[in-house]
Amino acid sequence: MAFTSSDICKIIFAIFIPPVGVFLERGCNADFCINILLTILGYIPGIIHALYIILKY
Template sequence: MGNLIRIILLVIIPPVGVLFTVGLGLQFWLNLLLTLFGYFPGLVHAVWVVTRR
């Protein structure tokens, strides 16, 4: 059930999905920056981070 919630958050707000996966580290801040530049780059990075773990 936790993975389902993480995936839903990842699609809606990519940085939140990354935050729940890796915490407040470099990957979170990078994802936040990418999401500010555009939703799609942030989404791609978030999917990569979450599936890598």
């Protein structure tokens, strides 16, 4: 699977601001809300979820 420049930008956003990376990939839906909740509860789970969403879709 080849990464495009937009994927790399999303991954960078996912590391620093996880909800932004998910928003860029999936928009404002349940995944975005879950990621905000995970980021509030703990920064690392938010990053893991964001990277999962970006790499899955």
